Amino acid sequence: MRIPGNKRMSTQSSERGAAQPLLLGQRSSRAPGWNHRQELYAGMPVVGTSMPVQVVCPYCGNRIITVTSFVPGALTWLLCITLFLFGCVLGCCFLPFCIRSLMDVKHSCPVCQRELFYYHHL
Known part of the structure; x- marks a missing residue:
C-alpha cells in the first residue's frame, strides 16, 4: 500500500514543478x-x-x-508640517523641499x- 502513496507524492511534486514555470512566465511578461x-x-x-x-x-x-x-x-508637505510642529521654525522645516x-x-x-x-x- 505504500507504493501507491509514493506514486501520489511523485505526481504531486511533478505537478508543483509544472505550475512554477507558468508563474515565472507570467511574471516576466509584465x-x-x-x-x-x-x-x-x-x-x-x-x-x-x-x-x-x-x-x-x-x-x-x-x-x-x-x-x-x-x-x-504629500510626503514633502507632511514632513514639513511635522518638523514645524516639533520646533523647527527657523527655516529647518523646509528641509524636505531640498x-x-x-x-x-x-x-x-x-x-x-x-x-x-x-x-x-x-
Whole structure:
C-alpha cells in the first residue's frame, strides 16, 4: 500500500514543478517598473519608479526616454508640517523641499513637453 502513496507524492511534486514555470512566465511578461493598479491621478497613469522610463509617447507617437522633474508632494508637505510642529521654525522645516528622494516625480515627454506619468511617494 505504500507504493501507491509514493506514486501520489511523485505526481504531486511533478505537478508543483509544472505550475512554477507558468508563474515565472507570467511574471516576466509584465512590464518592469509599472504599477499595475489601473489608477489615474489627474488623468495620468501611476508609474512605480522615479527613474526615467523608455516609452512611446501617446501624444506625439515618438519612442522616448521620459524627462523627470521633482515636485513637492504629500510626503514633502507632511514632513514639513511635522518638523514645524516639533520646533523647527527657523527655516529647518523646509528641509524636505531640498531632498529629491522625498519629492514626487513627474515624467514628461522631451519632444512635446506633455506630462506622461506621475510617481507618488505616498
